[in-house]
Amino acid sequence: MKKRQKKTIILFLAPIFIFAVLFSYYPFARIIINSFSKVNATGFITGFDGLSNYTYVFSRSDFGRAVSNTLLLTLLNVPVTMILALLFALLTEKKSTLGSISEFLFTLPMAISMSAAALIFKSMFSPDLGIINKVFGINTRWFQDPKTSLITVVFLTVWMGIGFNYLLFLYSLRNIPKGVVEAARLDGSRGLGLIMKIKIPLISQTILYTVITNLILAMTCSAPMIIITQGGPSRSTTTLLYMMYSSGLGSSDYGLAAVVSIVCFVLTMLLTVIIFFATRKKVFYR
C-alpha cells in the first residue's frame, strides 16, 4: 500500500517536474553559467571567460540606452495602465445592462495578440496613412521619430495590459463587503474620498499583484520593437530584451544574450523587492 502510494506520487509528479527543470531551472542556471563563459555560435561552452562578457556588454554604446529605455517604458507603462484600468473598473462597478456591454469591451484587448495589436497600431499611427494623424489633422511621425517612438510603444503596451488589469480590479471592487462601503457612506464618505480612503485600500492586495505582473511584462517587452521599430529610430526603442533578441540571438552571441537577460532579471527582481518594501505597511491583507 505504502509502496504503491510512493509509486503514484513519483509517476504523477515526474512529467511536470522534468519539464520544469528542463525549461525553467536548467536554462536559468545556464544563463548564469553562460554569462561567465565563452560560448560558441551553436550554444556550446568552450571555456571559462571570467567577467569579460560583462565588461564587453557594459562597454557597448547601446547597453546604457537599452537599460534607460527599458526603465522608462516600465515607469510609464505600469502607472498609466493601472490608473486607466482602475478608472474603467470604478465606472462599471455597478452592474447594469449597458455596463455589461462596456465590461465586455474593456476586457476585449485581452483576446488580441501582441503581434496583431502591433500591426494595428503601426497602421493607425502611420504618419501618412494612419487614421490618428488624419483625424487630429497633425503630422507627428509617431514610431518614426526618436522623440515620440517610445511613447507610442507605451500606447500599445498600455492598451495590451488594460483588459487583464481591468478584470482583476472589477472583481476585487465587487468583492468588497457591502457593509464596509455602507458604513463609510453613513460616516459621510462620498465620491473621491470614498474611493481613495475606503475602496483603494481594500483592494490594495490586487493593486500590488497587478503592479508586479505589469512590471515584469514591461521590463521584458520586446515584441513591439521586433515588429514595428527594430529598436529605432536611433536606438530610441531598444530595450534590454530587444537587444538580447537582435544582438544576442540574432548574431548567435550567447554570452551577450546571457548577460543582458541577467541584467534584465536582476533589475526586475530589484524593483519588485523595492515595491514590496515600500508598500508593506500600506497593503491591506484581508
Added chain:
Amino acid sequence: MIGSKRKSSDIIIEICAFALAVIVVFPVIYCIFAAFKTHSEFMSPALLPESFGNLNNFRNALSQAPLMRYMLNSFIVSFAGSLVRLVFSVLAAYVFAYFDFRGKNVVFFLLLGTMMMPGDILLSTNYSTVSHLGLLNTYTGICIVSFVSASQVFMLRQKFMTVPRSYIDSAKLDGCSDIGIVTKILIPISRSTLITLFTQSFLTLWNSYLWPLIITASKPEYRTIMVGITKLNSWEDSNYELVLAGVTISLIPSLILFVIMHNSFKKAQ
C-alpha cells in the same frame, strides 16, 4: 427625490463608461473595417468601408502567404500544448491535493518557483536546448516550453480539494486505481474548471509570438499565424489594408475563444 437623482448620475456614469469602452476597442473595430477597404478608401479618413462585400484584401492576403497553413500550425501547437499542460497539471494537482509525503511543501514551492522566471529571459538558453534536441522547426519544439503551468496546478488543486474526501476514500476501498480516481471522479466533477483552463491556455498559446518566431525562423512553413501575419507587413509596407485583412483572419479564432471565456467567467461569478 434622492433616489431619482442618484439614478440620473448613474446613467451619466454608464454612458461615460460606454464611450470609453468604445475608444478602448476602437483599434479592433478599425482593423476589421479597414480590412474591407480599397486602397483609395484607406487613404480617406472615413471609418466605414463603402461596402463589406469587398473581399479583395482577404483574397490577396491569403494568396501572399499561406495563412491557412499557419492557422493549422497554430491550431495544432495550441491544442497539443494546452492538452499536455492540462494533463500534467491534473496529475500534479491530484498528488498535491490528496497525498501527504515528506518534502511536499518544498516540491510545491519548487513548482511555484517557475513562475518567478519570466519565459522571455530564458529565451536564449531554451533556444539552444531545443536546437540541441533537434526540435527546431517542429511542432514539438514550439509547444514544448509551455507544458508547465504552476498557476494551473494551483487552481486545480484548490478545485480538487473541494471534492469530499469520502468519495476518494470509498473509491479506493472499492479497489479503484489512482488513474481511475482521476479519470472517473475528479475529471467529471471539475469539468467546467478544466474547460476554462484549457480555453485560457489555448488562447495564450494561439497568441504567443516571440518563441514561435525564433523556433521557426529557418522554415517558414512551420510558422504560426501570429508570426505569419507580421511577415505580410515587410513585403508591401504601405499596403496596410492587406496586412489588416490578415490580422482580421488571425483574430477570428481569438475572438471566438474570448467570447467562450467571457461567458464561462460570467457563469462562475
